[in-house]
Amino acid sequence: MRRLGRLLKGGEPFIWLTGSALAFSLLMVAGLLFLILRNGLGFFWPADVWVFTLDDGSRIGGRIAAREAIPEPGAKGPVHLKYRLKVKEGNRDVTGADFVWVDEAKIVKRERPADMVAFERREWGDFYGWAKAVKDGEKVVAEGHGPAYRALLSDLPKAREVRDEARRIEKDEIGSVNYAKEKLRLELKRLELHGVTSGPAVAKLKAREDALTATYDELVKKLDEVRSRLATTVVLETVDGKEKEVPVTQVLRADRPNEMGLLAKAGRYLVGVWSFVSEDPRESNTEGGVFPAIFGTVLMVMIMSLVVTPLGVLTAFYLREYAVQGPVVSAVRIAVNNLAGVPSIVFGVFGLGFFVYFIGGSLDRLFFAESLPTPTWGTGGILWASLTLSLLTVPVVIVAAEEGLAAIPRGMREASLALGATKFETMWRVVLPAVMPSILTGLILAMARAAGEVAPLMITGVVKLAPALPVDGYPPFLHFDRKFMHLGFHIFDVGFQSPNVDAARPMVYNTTVLLLVIVVALNLTAIVIRNRLRKKLRTSGI
Amino acid sequence: METATMTPSPTTPTHAVSMDARSAPASAPAADAPPLIEIGGFSFWYGPKQALFDIDLRIRERAVTAFIGPSGCGKSTLLRCLNRMNDLIDGVRVEGSVRVQGQDLYGPDVDVVDVRKRLGMVFQKSNPFPKSIFENVVYGLRLQGVKNKGVLRDACEKALRGSALWDEVKDRIEESALSLSGGQMQRLCIARALAVEPEVVLMDEPCSALDPIATAKIEELIFQLKERFTIVIVTHNMQQAARVSDETGFFMLGKLIEFDKTDVIFTRPKQKMTEDYITGRFG
Ligand SMILES: Nc1ncnc2c1ncn2[C@@H]1O[C@H](COP(=O)(O)OP(=O)(O)OP(=O)(O)O)[C@@H](O)[C@H]1O
Numbered sequence: 167m168r169r170l171g172r173l174l175k176g177g178e179p180f181i182w183l184t185g186s187a188l189a190f191s192l193l194m195v196a197g198l199l200f201l202i203l204r205n206g207l208g209f210f211w212p213a214d215v216w217v218f219t220l221d222d223g224s225r226i227g228g229r230i231a232a233r234e235a236i237p238e239p240g241a242k243g244p245v246h247l248k249y250r251l252k253v254k255e256g257n258r259d260v261t262g263a264d265f266v267w268v269d270e271a272k273i274v275k276r277e278r279p280a281d282m283v284a285f286e287r288r289e290w291g292d293f294y295g296w297a298k299a300v301k302d303g304e305k306v307v308a309e310g311h312g313p314a315y316r317a318l319l320s321d322l323p324k325a326r327e328v329r330d331e332a333r334r335i336e337k338d339e340i341g342s343v344n345y346a347k348e349k350l351r352l353e354l355k356r357l358e359l360h361g362v363t364s365g366p367a368v369a370k371l372k373a374r375e376d377a378l379t380a381t382y383d384e385l386v387k388k389l390d391e392v393r394s395r396l397a398t399t400v401v402l403e404t405v406d407g408k409e410k411e412v413p414v415t416q417v418l419r420a421d422r423p424n425e426m427g428l429l430a431k432a433g434r435y436l437v438g439v440w441s442f443v444s445e446d447p448r449e450s451n452t453e454g455g456v457f458p459a460i461f462g463t464v465l466m467v468m469i470m471s472l473v474v475t476p477l478g479v480l481t482a483f484y485l486r487e488y489a490v491q492g493p494v495v496s497a498v499r500i501a502v503n504n505l506a507g508v509p510s511i512v513f514g515v516f517g518l519g520f521f522v523y524f525i526g527g528s529l530d531r532l533f534f535a536e537s538l539p540t541p542t543w544g545t546g547g548i549l550w551a552s553l554t555l556s557l558l559t560v561p562v563v564i565v566a567a568e569e570g571l572a573a574i575p576r577g578m579r580e581a582s583l584a585l586g587a588t589k590f591e592t593m594w595r596v597v598l599p600a601v602m603p604s605i606l607t608g609l610i611l612a613m614a615r616a617a618g619e620v621a622p623l624m625i626t627g628v629v630k631l632a633p634a635l636p637v638d639g640y641p642p643f644l645h646f647d648r649k650f651m652h653l654g655f656h657i658f659d660v661g662f663q664s665p666n667v668d669a670a671r672p673m674v675y676n677t678t679v680l681l682l683v684i685v686v687a688l689n690l691t692a693i694v695i696r697n698r699l700r701k702k703l704r705t706s707g708i
Numbered sequence: 709m710e711t712a713t714m715t716p717s718p719t720t721p722t723h724a725v726s727m728d729a730r731s732a733p734a735s736a737p738a739a740d741a742p743p744l745i746e747i748g749g750f751s752f753w754y755g756p757k758q759a760l761f762d763i764d765l766r767i768r769e770r771a772v773t774a775f776i777g778p779s780g781c782g783k784s785t786l787l788r789c790l791n792r793m794n795d796l797i798d799g800v801r802v803e804g805s806v807r808v809q810g811q812d813l814y815g816p817d818v819d820v821v822d823v824r825k826r827l828g829m830v831f832q833k834s835n836p837f838p839k840s841i842f843e844n845v846v847y848g849l850r851l852q853g854v855k856n857k858g859v860l861r862d863a864c865e866k867a868l869r870g871s872a873l874w875d876e877v878k879d880r881i882e883e884s885a886l887s888l889s890g891g892q893m894q895r896l897c898i899a900r901a902l903a904v905e906p907e908v909v910l911m912d913e914p915c916s917a918l919d920p921i922a923t924a925k926i927e928e929l930i931f932q933l934k935e936r937f938t939i940v941i942v943t944h945n946m947q948q949a950a951r952v953s954d955e956t957g958f959f960m961l962g963k964l965i966e967f968d969k970t971d972v973i974f975t976r977p978k979q980k981m982t983e984d985y986i987t988g989r990f991g
Pocket residue numbers: 754757759778779780781782783784785786797
């Protein structure tokens with residue numbers, strides 16, 4: 167008994183307790199990270215492609231996605247386990263499904279043909295097999311697995327050029343014509359609202375509209391011309407001999423993974439990662455990249471930071487510096503702290519009602535009447551979503567800033583006041599710089615919270631696929647009324663709303679990794695700035 | 709109260725000082741001049757608690773006036789009342805008057821900011837801003853809207869020379885003030901107060917956190933500053949008061965017990981209490 171008491175008093179058990187708590191938390195975090203990384207990052211690795219011959223003579227080709235024991239109902243204890251393979255067969259347009267389960271017991275032969283090709287296509291996902299022939303119209307340019315593959319490879323850069331050019335025409339040239347047309351339409355509508363339906367002004371606008379329509383037709387023709395520049399098609403062949411002819415412009419990449427060395431695979435891996443972060447999504451988000459979502463997430467967090475920092479800091483200054491401390495201020499403080507516990511979807515509902523419908527709707531009626539009933543601001547958009555998130559995160563900034571203010575020694579304020587500074591000058595020149603690190607701490611927490619939040623965004627402006635980024639080349643360049651894409655929502659959408667969940671699963675993990683990377687990057691930036699400030703402000707012990 | 713301030717009654721120690729000063733040939737050509745600061749019938753409350761009781765005191769120009777007394781007797785309170793730093797505390801109340809060159813600091817249309825510019829303050833615990841040495845010194849000037857870099861540099865050098873810090877920091881003027889030693893920091897705070905050219909420098913135990921060498925430096929500095937500024941210093945160190953000050957006030961429990969020329973206070977005090985305190989018999 168006495169020894170136990172001494173042990174407790176000595177604090178040894180407490181050290182163990184705290185230590186194990188830490189270890190447990192670390193383990194959980196590490197496990198989560200491991201799971202995400204393992205499931206996600208392997209996706210870009212150009213794994214070997216196999217051909218399995220089954221005992222009934224059929225052939226299946228593709229990449230091994232998983233291997234698992236076949237559950238045997240009723241079996242007791244460890245029995246002779248049987249396994250099955252999950253093979254990503256690709257060729258969705260030919261076979262109908264991406265994945266197929268293969269019982270290992272039925273496999274009679276496994277091969278890795280060196281010349282087998284993995285094609286990455288714009289539509290219908292990957293294709294595993296061979297290029298049988300390359301055709302230009304009816305004329306066969308190359309035939310046989312080897313020559314056709316090489317002919318295809320030599321055409322790919324051109325295919326890329328054509329794709330880029332077509333995309334540029336579509337997005338930029340046709341886009342700007344559409345933009346101008348829309349503006350004209352609105353101007354006509356505005357005139358109409360003022361009762362002007364004819365006369366020189368209307369005629370002028372109409373003439374301009376006709377000119378634009380002509381330009382538009384021209385551009386469409388140009389687009390067709392660009393697309394026809396590369397008319398070659400490639401005949402793809404599956405392992406069981408089925409064929410499929412696709413235009414070369416549809417093929418993004420073609421590799422022979424079984425032939426690749428480690429270095430080549432690593433290079434291909436990096437290309438894959440890069441296209442993931444830099445490209446637009448394809449195939450209802452289950453393929454391609456997530457660039458718009460990255461852009462939307464970062465922009466939203468930035469707008470949120472720009473709003474939440476001044477809002478939170480000003481509030482904290484009022485609470486700490488001006489308000490008479492008493493029960494009212496204490497109540498406000500408690501209320502602010504408790505705001506952090508309100509479910510985020512409630513903030514979303516508030517944002518929808520207040521920002522979108524009330525403020526946005528009023529703006530539309532006042533300034534954008536001509537485009538009604540199509541709302542401009544009266545619908546979800548990146549600005550409204552950011553403002554909603556600012557409300558959600560403002561308590562964090564307030565609390566952090568208030569704590570910072572409380573920690574500033576009175577002597578520092580007195581020194582400033584004694585030199586003839588007013589209270590405002592003291593706060594502006596001395597207190598604010600000194601409290602900056604605390605504000606940044608609050609901002610770091612706020613950013614981390616905001617970047618991971620999805621629920622309130624779903625009703626205030628996030629969409630599955632945004633037609634345009636919120637920042638582009640048309641005045642006023644920043645289109646904060648636009649809907650946007652977001653990594654968090656992307657995870658939800660791809661993981662749970664997509665038609666092809668199996669194929670999309672790696673995308674879910676990779677998007678998660680990316681979201682984490684972005685949060686860490688944003689935080690690191692803020693932390694570096696904060697540490698710089700701290701070093702500058704470091705109070706020395708006398 | 710008002711009248712008491714205007715014409716000090718013959719019984720107040722203040723009066724005794726002026727009598728004494730007149731007969732003393734040594735220091736103070738300013739002895740005949742009207743005092744720079746006249747405190748009359750001054751009482752002060754922290755909320756319900758009265759901290760100062762009916763203080764009457766005159767502070768001469770270009771002289772060092774020391775406040776001594778046991779802890780908690782109200783020295784700092786009085787000092788802080790001289791540049792209205794106590795306004796920052798909630799629920800304080802004053803009675804009586806503090807006149808600087810005839811103008812009542814607590815008058816109705818007095819600009820507090822202006823008062824603090826005229827009466828600079830150095831605190832017990834040095835409190836440099838977390839900025840560069842240069843920015844610390846020119847802080848007050850920047851507040852006054854001085855932007856010219858050359859003017860600021862000159863003022864900074866002058867103030868640092870004035871506080872005997874220039875030679876030690878002239879090569880690192882852009883470094884953080886927090887990299888200075890404790891004594892240097894305190895001299896920096898003095899320089900900062902001097903840079904705005906105040907009329908009076910109020911010092912609240914400026915040496916209490918310093919070692920003897922740094923203390924000696926600051927005392928020497930006070931001696932030099934006396935040529936240009938009026939100085940009021942609060943100190944716990946009897947020797948210091950004796951060394952640097954021209955006049956000394958002894959406080960106890962919020963009351964001014966005795967005020968006289970320093971050598972009078974230290975050699976032949978009129979009050980028994982003063983004598984006890986100075987000789988250390990006070991308990
Ligand atoms: N902000 C305050 N609120 C309430 N009472 C205060 C406050 N500051 C000081 N006092 C009280 O006023 C009295 C005088 O304080 P003051 O600081 O002037 O003493 P002091 O003579 O400077 O003492 P020390 O030599 O210890 O610095 C003390 O009894 C103290 O408790």
